[in-house]
Amino acid sequence: MVTDQLDQLRRDAQKGLDSAATTNELSDWHARYLGRKGALTDAMRQLGALSAEERPAFGKAVNALKTELSEAFEARQEIVRGAQLDARLATDAIDVTLPGRPLELGTLHPITQLIREVSSIFAHLGFQTIEGPEVEDAYYAFDALNIPKDHPARDVWDTIFVQSESREIVLRPHTSPMQVRTMERLKPPVRVIVPGRCYRYEALDATHEWHFQQVEGLAVDEHLTMTDLKGTLAEFARQLFGPQRKVRFRCDYFPFVEPGVDFAIDCMVCHGDGCRVCKGTGWIEILGAGMVHPNVLANVGYDPDKYTGWAFGCGFERLAMLKYGITDIRAFYQSDLRFLSQFDRATA
Numbered sequence: 001m002v003t004d005q006l007d008q009l010r011r012d013a014q015k016g017l018d019s020a021a022t023t024n025e026l027s028d029w030h031a032r033y034l035g036r037k038g039a040l041t042d043a044m045r046q047l048g049a050l051s052a053e054e055r056p057a058f059g060k061a062v063n064a065l066k067t068e069l070s071e072a073f074e075a076r077q078e079i080v081r082g083a084q085l086d087a088r089l090a091t092d093a094i095d096v097t098l099p100g101r102p103l104e105l106g107t108l109h110p111i112t113q114l115i116r117e118v119s120s121i122f123a124h125l126g127f128q129t130i131e132g133p134e135v136e137d138a139y140y141a142f143d144a145l146n147i148p149k150d151h152p153a154r155d156v157w158d159t160i161f162v163q164s165e166s167r168e169i170v171l172r173p174h175t176s177p178m179q180v181r182t183m184e185r186l187k188p189p190v191r192v193i194v195p196g197r198c199y200r201y202e203a204l205d206a207t208h209e210w211h212f213q214q215v216e217g218l219a220v221d222e223h224l225t226m227t228d229l230k231g232t233l234a235e236f237a238r239q240l241f242g243p244q245r246k247v248r249f250r251c252d253y254f255p256f257v258e259p260g261v262d263f264a265i266d267c268m269v270c271h272g273d274g275c276r277v278c279k280g281t282g283w284i285e286i287l288g289a290g291m292v293h294p295n296v297l298a299n300v301g302y303d304p305d306k307y308t309g310w311a312f313g314c315g316f317e318r319l320a321m322l323k324y325g326i327t328d329i330r331a332f333y334q335s336d337l338r339f340l341s342q343f344d345r346a347t348a
């Protein structure tokens with residue numbers, strides 16, 4: 001009779017176990033049959049009600065059933081876990097054939113790239129790259145450069161003045177003040193280039209920025225002549241714009257050089273025939289230059305009878321526009337990634 005009860009219990013338990021499909025159902029089942037208040041614990045309690053003869057056999061049968069169900073439980077648990085894992089793998093599957101997500105890497109700004117390229121060209125010609133202040137004393141921006149106060153040439157540089165009680169302070173409108181600062185610090189021979197930001201009070205349009213970058217070049221030594229200037233600039237232009245570039249020097253006026261020149265290369269678009277880029281002239285002016293004015297040499301304490309020098313100043317945005325065929329200078333400083341990401345040439 002009691003053994004029948006145990007058989008019934010075994011059948012029920014087995015059926016329940018077979019239909020348990022989740023870990024929750026499994027733990028419910030475990031509590032119901034094998035737990036502290038479960039069916040097998042109840043069965044053990046019935047021992048007391050049995051006669052002394054019946055007890056050992058019943059006790060043994062209950063223990064055997066307990067072992068049997070525990071093993072069945074563990075086996076079922078394995079199966080349920082395996083099935084759950086399979087289901088998860090099927091839904092969360094990683095498709096290794098999908099293309100990876102590209103890492104967005106930043107790139108150097110095109111002007112920064114060009115500054116590095118120009119510095120490297122001049123480094124090979126023996127020039128050191130240095131930098132100077134953007135907020136500048138008018139003495140360096142003008143007076144020491146042979147542009148005294150009230151000199152009409154000051155109008156050429158539409159200067160932004162910074163409020164100051166005692167001294168005239170400006171945002172430098174060109175990098176030329178660094179000619180003076182460099183010569184004050186160094187003894188000849190001097191060979192430097194100075195890239196850096198400049199500012200002018202200028203209305204913004206496709207070819208004018210109120211903020212831009214220039215590079216100044218300066219060489220001072222004994223016996224330097226216009227020939228050195230011409231040779232160096234021609235080499236620079238050919239390294240930057242191609243070895244077949246023709247160059248042209250024409251007279252120009254800057255108060256801090258004498259003689260002064262404007263330097264042009266033949267148009268790389270039409271090769272001199274005349275087109276929109278060179279405005280029909282066949283030539284593209286890329287910088288101003290000249291022999292350092294004796295007054296400027298004297299202002300820094302160099303002996304103008306012993307030393308001669310040459311200098312040039314050149315806008316990077318203009319160089320970049322020519323080199324990359326960009327028609328609007330404003331593109332450089334609008335932080336538009338569609339524009340900037342086109343210059344992802346890897347530079348160190």
Ligand code: PHE
Pocket residue numbers: 173174175176254257260288289290311312313314
């Ligand atoms: N500083 C001049 C400018 O900004 C360029 C220049 C530099 C000309 C050096 C001659 C010599 O226009």
